[in-house]
Amino acid sequence: NAGVTQTPKFRILKIGQSMTLQCTQDMNHNYMYWYRQDPGMGLKLIYYSVGAGITDKGEVPNGYNVSRSTTEDFPLRLELAAPSQTSVYFCASSPTSGYNEQFFGPGTRLTVL
Amino acid sequence: DAKTTQPPSMDCAEGRAANLPCNHSTISGNEYVYWYRQIHSQGPQYIIHGLKNNETNEMASLIITEDRKSSTLILPHATLRDTAVYYCIVRGNTGFQKLVFGTGTRLLVSP
Numbered sequence: 639n640a641g642v643t644q645t646p647k648f649r650i651l652k653i654g655q656s657m658t659l660q661c662t663q664d665m666n667h668n669y670m671y672w673y674r675q676d677p678g679m680g681l682k683l684i685y686y687s688v689g690a691g692i693t694d695k696g697e698v699p700n701g702y703n704v705s706r707s708t709t710e711d712f713p714l715r716l717e718l719a720a721p722s723q724t725s726v727y728f729c730a731s732s733p734t735s736g737y738n739e740q741f742f743g744p745g746t747r748l749t750v751l
Numbered sequence: 752d753a754k755t756t757q758p759p760s761m762d763c764a765e766g767r768a769a770n771l772p773c774n775h776s777t778i779s780g781n782e783y784v785y786w787y788r789q790i791h792s793q794g795p796q797y798i799i800h801g802l803k804n805n806e807t808n809e810m811a812s813l814i815i816t817e818d819r820k821s822s823t824l825i826l827p828h829a830t831l832r833d834t835a836v837y838y839c840i841v842r843g844n845t846g847f848q849k850l851v852f853g854t855g856t857r858l859l860v861s862p
Contacts, residue, residue, distance in 0.1 A: 642794075673852075680838065680852030681795065688847065696849065728794050740850060742794025 639664050642743035644729050650749045651719040659714040659746050661729030669732045670712040671740065672696075672704065674725040681728060687712055719750045755839045760857040763833075769826040771856050773839030776820040782843050784815060785850070786824045788835040795838065795852070798824065829860045 645660045663670065668689045673681040673696075683696030687706040701723055703715040712731075716723060726747050730740040756774040763769040775784065786798040799806055799813045801822070806813045812825040826833055838855040842848045 671849075678854070680854050681850070682852070683849050686847070686849070694847075726792075730794070739797035740795075742796070745792070745794055 641665065642729055642731055642741050644727075644743040644746050646746060647744070648747045650751060651716075652751060653719060653721065655719050656715070656717050657719070657748075659716070659727055659729075659748075661712045661714065661743060662710050663712075663729075663731040663741070663743075664710065665731060665733075665741065666709060667731035667733050667741070668709070669734060669740075670706065671730040671732075672702070672712070672714045673728045673730065674698065674723075675728060675745075676725050684714065684727075716748075721750050724748060724750045755841055755853055757837075757839050757853065757856045759854065760859070763826075763829045763858060763860050765831060765860055765862050766828055769829040769833065769858055769860070771824040771826075771837050771839075771858065772821065773824070774821045775839070775841045778819050778841050779843075781845070782841050784813065784819075784822050785840040785842060786811070786813065787838045787840065787850075787852075788833075789838070789855070790832075790835040798837075829858075831860050831862065834858060834860045 642663045671686045672684040675681045682698050685704040687693045693704050726745045728745045729743040732740045783800050785800040787795040789795045801813045815822045836855040836857050
């Protein structure tokens with residue numbers, strides 16, 4: 639199993655541009671999550687999904703959109719990128735929410751200039 | 752979610768035990784204590800969790816005080832690869848329960 643994979647690893651955007659961060663998991667997990675991590679800080683939950691077709695907001699959803707058309711994929715869309723969205727983005731998955739462990743991807747480092 | 756308090760940084764000599772403390776004085780009866788770590792630039796990695804009994808796995812031991820207001824993560828023989836930020840997180844196990852990451856403890860293991 640590859641686990642949780644994310645693409646791209648790095649990206650530089652100009653203010654106002656849009657992009658999609660890709661996340662795929664091959665563990666058949668129902669739950670998937672998107673977090674962002676600013677320098678020196680802990681992770682903050684952006685969006686999560688409890689299964690295909692179901693998504694919900696986390697702590698910091700503004701400026702982002704998600705979709706979950708399949709169990710495997712959970713892309714994060716940034717519309718009109720702003721410097722405040724410069725961060726490292728982590729995708730994670732777990733079989734259920736109450737499950738002990740979330741499995742994290744390697745992250746996407748995004749810079750908005 | 753109950754909040755946790757951890758020291759910002761700790762040092763440990765290679766081969767010695769690393770004891771990382773965490774205070775969670777407002778923890779409720781159905782909330783578990785979880786530990787994750789994040790090695791530089793990587794995604795967080797689950798270590799261990801517990802409710803009220805001490806727990807041990809191949810990575811670490813978790814000691815929870817009887818009143819459950821604090822806990823200690825123990826890495827019995829720290830190696831250089833254990834250098835990371837360690838997060839203590841309190842969460843329930845029913846319904847949707849998010850992981851709330853604080854700033855953690857930065858553990859530096861030195862030769």
